[in-house]
Amino acid sequence: MPTSASVPLPTSPQPSTRRPGLDAFRAEAHDFVAAHHPLRAGAESPSDEDFSVLPEKTAALEQRELESALSWRRTAYDAGFGWIDGPVEHGGRGLPAAYASAYRDVERQYEVPDEAYTRFSVAILCPTLLSHASAALREEVLTPLRRADTVACQLFSEPDAGSDMASARTRATRDGDSWVVDGQKVWTSGAHYSRVGLLLARTELGTRRNAGLTAFLIDMDQPGIEVRPIRQLTGGSSFSEVFLDGARVLDTRRVGDLGAGWQVISTTMRYERAIIGTDGGVDLLLARRLVDLARSRDCWDDPGIRDAVGEIVAHGRAAALMTQRFLDQADDSGIPGPEMSLSKLMLTDNLLRISSTAQRVLGTGFATDSGEAATYAWHQLALTTEGLRTGGGTDEIMRTIVAQRVLGLPRS
Ligand SMILES: Cc1cc2nc3c(=O)[nH]c(=O)nc-3n(C[C@H](O)[C@H](O)[C@H](O)COP(=O)(O)OP(=O)(O)OC[C@H]3O[C@@H](n4cnc5c(N)ncnc54)[C@H](O)[C@@H]3O)c2cc1C
Incomplete structure (x- = not known):
């Protein structure tokens, strides 16, 4: 861990004193990201995509990706896009959460480095520290964490x-x-x-x-x-x-x-579940790839496959709307509520539906890397979905939280 002496604190970005309108902010964000990365190409076919929700890397690839992810975070931070809804005294821009969400939507449209390397540090640990750490500790570590000088x-x-x-x-x-x-x-x-x-x-x-x-x-x-x-x-x-x-x-x-560690990790887990739960959209994107796959295998006319895809899209849309309602009704603490466990559960349930439908389309090809288009990618999705179901709390634990803390059912 770098101490405050060993890590030179960067100059905080100078936030503008006036708040831009959301559309002007989006345009500013597009200009900034486009100056560094190309637009994400629309995938024509699912042939060589990686559909893993927890992708696997070789050590060399991981190192390369890590370096570019850290470098991109620093660039974004120094340009004032590193902590859009964070407190100004810690280098944030002090804008409402809707601006941070708009920025994430913009980034998704470009080939930016994988943010998974800094997700825990930036999106989970920093807000936890804001709620629980002493002023001195916040002062020491928040900027290096947000700027990816330190990874946690x-x-x-x-x-x-x-x-x-x-x-x-x-x-x-x-x-x-x-x-x-x-x-x-x-x-x-x-x-x-x-x-x-x-x-x-x-x-x-x-x-x-x-x-x-x-x-x-x-x-x-x-x-x-x-x-x-x-x-x-x-x-x-x-x-x-x-x-x-x-x-x-x-x-x-x-x-x-x-003795207050339980409260600290409860906050952390809520942020973690909210991040997984608000990743809805990945299921709808995969549903489109599923249609491409079914077409390429001449089985898009199969009513069973069509029903399955329809169910996936309906669940994905319902989950996205429900999650948005949860976010709109969030309290002033900014800490995600227990209902985000339902969002995580709905996403991982839908990913399971997607991989089992891909399995129906591919048959035995699902379990072998035959070199045929996308076979390996769909198989990886099935394997890594299990990791996403377990990490951050298993399905059973999510159901217990929803039953007791959202629906108010009695403890058994
Ligand atoms: C991809 C991934 C990344 C992870 N990253 C981290 C990390 O960075 N840091 C970290 O600390 N941990 C991490 N974990 C660990 C993760 O949080 C645990 O795996 C998870 O909490 C489940 O714990 P366990 O594996 O010990 O299973 P167990 O707790 O032993 O559970 C085994 C089974 O019993 C069920 N079960 C257990 N208790 C109950 C209950 N009360 N009611 C009903 N069913 C129950 C579970 O649902 C599960 O099916 C990660 C896990 C994964 C998969």
């Missing part, structure tokens, strides 16, 4: 504490002005290139399960931390096991109050 990962899950994070056993013991951390984390996405991790650790023994937990922002690059990549069924290694053995973190890097 999420150190929550443990071998016996995935869905049930309140069972976390990784221990932090006070030692002067620091904490000494021992334990093991697992499934940590991006741990191998992250410089800090948002760590959930038990600081009080003998307390109620989620009461004795505290969150810290720990340096990943230190002798007490070992990162071991996990080989996934898709062939890649996008996440790792992380072993902490006498790792150290300063108390000034504590996020929130002592």
Whole structure:
């Protein structure tokens, strides 16, 4: 983790004092993005696209993409597009969320580098820190995180504490002005290139399960931390096991109050689910590719395939409208509500419908990379959809949240 001394803080972009109209802002955003990247070409056929929702990369490709993703974030930040709805005192532009959303829509139309590398740091950790971190910690880390000078990962899950994070056993013991951390984390996405991790650790023994937990922002690059990549069924290694053995973190890097780690990670998880849930649109895009696929296989006249595609489009549209209503009704805290779990669930359900329809179209070709158009891409979609269903909370956990916290049903 870079300290404030080791990472030179960039000059904050100078926000304009007047608020542009949304259309003028969109035009400004188009001009800016178009000056750096070409427009995304409309896909003529699904032949060589990658439909993975959690794409796999070789180490060399990952390194190249990481560098260009970080470089693009810095360029955007320095031009005033790095934190459109963020607070001005932390380099944000202080504009309403609708402007940030408009900017994302503009970026989607261009061949910009993959934002997945900085999604946790930028879109999940920064708003969590805004809600929970001390003023000094916010001052120290928000700008480097938003500008991608520092990339972060999420150190929550443990071998016996995935869905049930309140069972976390990784221990932090006070030692002067620091904490000494021992334990093991697992499934940590991006741990191998992250410089800090948002760590959930038990600081009080003998307390109620989620009461004795505290969150810290720990340096990943230190002798007490070992990162071991996990080989996934898709062939890649996008996440790792992380072993902490006498790792150290300063108390000034504590996020929130002592014993308030549960509240901190609850905020983080809400942002994470909202991000997955608001990625609706990917299912409707894939539905179009599905029609292309069915046409190319001469089965678009099959009523069963047409019904399945119709169902996918109907679910996708309904989910998009429902999610928009949730966002419109959000409270002033800006923290996404528990109803975003329903958005995540509806998206992943629709991705399952899509891959099973592709399977019907492709038959046995679905499971083999025969070199025929798109076969591999659809297979990868099916494999990676399982990851998206699990990461950020499994379907069962999402259903429990919806039942108890959205519908108000009693706990069983
Ligand atoms: C792609 C991906 C990226 C990830 N990235 C990260 C990361 O960066 N950082 C991190 O900390 N973690 C990460 N995770 C871990 C993820 O959060 C956990 O896998 C998830 O919370 C489930 O935990 P588990 O794997 O231990 O499964 P378990 O909790 O053991 O669950 C096993 C099964 O039991 C069911 N189950 C468990 N409890 C209940 C219950 N109370 N009611 C009903 N059913 C239940 C689950 O739904 C599931 O089907 C990632 C996972 C994936 C797939």
